[in-house]
Amino acid sequence: xxxxxxxxxxxxxxxxxxxxxxxxxxxxxxxxxxxxxxxxxxxxxxxxxxxxxxxxxxxxxxxxxxxxxxxxxxxxxxxxxxxxxxxxxxxxxxxxxxxxxxxxxxxxxxxxxxxxxxxxxxxxxxxxxxxxxxxxxxxxxxxxxxxxxxxxxxxxxxxxxxxxxxxxxxxxxxxxxxxxxxxxxxxxxxxxxxxxxxxxxxxxxxxxxxxxxxxxxxxxxxxxxxxxxxxxxxxxxxxxxxxxxxxxxxxxxxxxxxxxxxxxxxxxxxxxxxxxxxxxxxxxxxxxxxxxxxxxxxxxxxxxxxxxxxxxxxxxxxxxxxxxxxxxxxxxxxxxxxxxxxxxxxxxxxxxxxxxxxxxxxxxxxxxxxxxxxxxxxxxxxxxxxxxxxxxxxxxxxxxxxxxxxxxxxxxxxxxxxxxxxxxxxxxxxxxxxx
Amino acid sequence: xxxxxxxxxxxxxxxxxxxxxxxxxxxxxxxxxxxxxxxxxxxxxxxxxxxxxxxxxxxxxxxxxxxxxxxxxxxxxxxxxxxxxxxxxxxxxxxxxxxxxxxxxxxxxxxxxxxxxxxxxxxxxxxxxxxxxxxxxxxxxxxxxxxxxxxxxxxxxxxxxxxxxxxxxxxxxxx
Numbered sequence: 001x002x003x004x005x006x007x008x009x010x011x012x013x014x015x016x017x018x019x020x021x022x023x024x025x026x027x028x029x030x031x032x033x034x035x036x037x038x039x040x041x042x043x044x045x046x047x048x049x050x051x052x053x054x055x056x057x058x059x060x061x062x063x064x065x066x067x068x069x070x071x072x073x074x075x076x077x078x079x080x081x082x083x084x085x086x087x088x089x090x091x092x093x094x095x096x097x098x099x100x101x102x103x104x105x106x107x108x109x110x111x112x113x114x115x116x117x118x119x120x121x122x123x124x125x126x127x128x129x130x131x132x133x134x135x136x137x138x139x140x141x142x143x144x145x146x147x148x149x150x151x152x153x154x155x156x157x158x159x160x161x162x163x164x165x166x167x168x169x170x171x172x173x174x175x176x177x178x179x180x181x182x183x184x185x186x187x188x189x190x191x192x193x194x195x196x197x198x199x200x201x202x203x204x205x206x207x208x209x210x211x212x213x214x215x216x217x218x219x220x221x222x223x224x225x226x227x228x229x230x231x232x233x234x235x236x237x238x239x240x241x242x243x244x245x246x247x248x249x250x251x252x253x254x255x256x257x258x259x260x261x262x263x264x265x266x267x268x269x270x271x272x273x274x275x276x277x278x279x280x281x282x283x284x285x286x287x288x289x290x291x292x293x294x295x296x297x298x299x300x301x302x303x304x305x306x307x308x309x310x311x312x313x314x315x316x317x318x319x320x321x322x323x324x325x326x327x328x329x330x331x332x333x334x335x336x337x338x339x340x341x342x343x344x345x346x347x348x349x350x351x352x353x354x355x356x357x358x359x360x361x362x363x364x365x366x367x368x369x370x371x372x373x374x375x376x377x378x379x380x381x382x383x384x385x386x387x388x389x390x391x392x393x394x395x396x397x398x399x400x401x402x403x404x405x406x407x408x409x410x411x412x413x414x415x416x417x418x419x420x421x422x423x424x425x426x427x428x429x430x431x432x433x434x435x
Numbered sequence: 436x437x438x439x440x441x442x443x444x445x446x447x448x449x450x451x452x453x454x455x456x457x458x459x460x461x462x463x464x465x466x467x468x469x470x471x472x473x474x475x476x477x478x479x480x481x482x483x484x485x486x487x488x489x490x491x492x493x494x495x496x497x498x499x500x501x502x503x504x505x506x507x508x509x510x511x512x513x514x515x516x517x518x519x520x521x522x523x524x525x526x527x528x529x530x531x532x533x534x535x536x537x538x539x540x541x542x543x544x545x546x547x548x549x550x551x552x553x554x555x556x557x558x559x560x561x562x563x564x565x566x567x568x569x570x571x572x573x574x575x576x577x578x579x580x581x582x583x584x585x586x587x588x589x590x591x592x593x594x595x596x597x598x599x600x601x602x603x604x605x606x607x608x609x610x
Contacts, residue, residue, distance in 0.1 A: 333522075
């Protein structure tokens, strides 16, 4: 039972709420749009969002209003808004719920953002697997178009705002904003070299803003209730508002929980999610999706805000909290995530493309009890040669599982290698060349 | 030819974008919906429609895992094997497929009904283990549920256990 006020999940938690336009309007929906479109200058909307302190909910946590502010003021051509609904960070499943249960909340956010940045077209880039979500968004768009919220001349103001759904086709990297843009242009989803940033050279080389679903869903509330209200929630000044944390793994009640930023992991895991599923105690948790380094129970009292999690040596990321109980094999867990990153590396940068393959092979060797002590040095060496040497943040992310499990649970690696030595299996032919 | 069969759909897709190439993935989906996979002939036709070279279409098509370049079974079982699902038993689910259908990842049953793929995270970590069958999600799998899904798929081509608009935990238990 949550004792916190819900903002984003409030509507859908009402009995009988279907997410239809009628339900959304009855709950006060589209009032924020009516309040500003054609009445408040767009720049003022941007200022309001800046004042609220809203930061991106996709993973990087960049201040949303500041991002909008980077768009060239005097540019006359088209500008674009992209809603990043490519939710594919392992451990994260909040956007799916926002999309399928309250699509108009997102659409209103998109329309507000379009108005603020002067975009006449918005694309919702949704991961290909969310077939149901794409259908729900499409029918919501049709409803909103009929009601005059979307299209040419919205709400009779002469302003145009069109929204399209664009389905991805199964590539994790397309959640990275420049890869998303490439994919939306019909190309392979390879991240672009930055600068230039999307704010000046984005979709079709035009000024573009890419915002996450949850980020956009916050906008109607910020506009309706004011930036002061929003910036008082959570742990101001740097982490304002609530976040939907996705709890998975060995807890009693996994699921989506919306809480103000700044509550502790202990509260999220033991109160919201009901604690551990059995009498086995907590051994490890990932605080913010697969890209975030693992933490130990020592960090349970860390606050769930951007700065506190970073200070604890990890990151708040996408809000996916994965809990592991005592008895979980941490080398195996790191391998599973490494296999994910190996599968999803786009192949653009050599350190990541070759490094991820090499890391997986080395990890598999260790887990199969065919490793040697020097493999541990190889792992660290490879990781250090990937981080910071790639075009996008994927390279920094993919080393997190291995580096953090090596830091906290090195004896588990060593034990596997000792078992290998004891079984005298290391003379077996090695599957790959060594450095 | 896709052009003749889906004239209306193609026009609608093209109308969404100021630059034609953006329609590439939507058109590849259309081809896949038509034939069950993306054939070389379809890629060539799409290239012509969008004024791209066939390699430009091919390089894009091969990048995305959801575009099948070879025919798959009538029911494509995609079981998530990422860590979050693995923690609560996705490997066991893959084992059930092996035991009940005799196929491993990447294989299709002899009758062409089922293809199994072990895939990466599908954003259902809180309701794991899970699988996607064609367009539908099935979550919180148990062996009993799994048996019923297979039986229903064989019988009716669909199963009522699929997830509707997603919310977890449900409103009741969360307040």
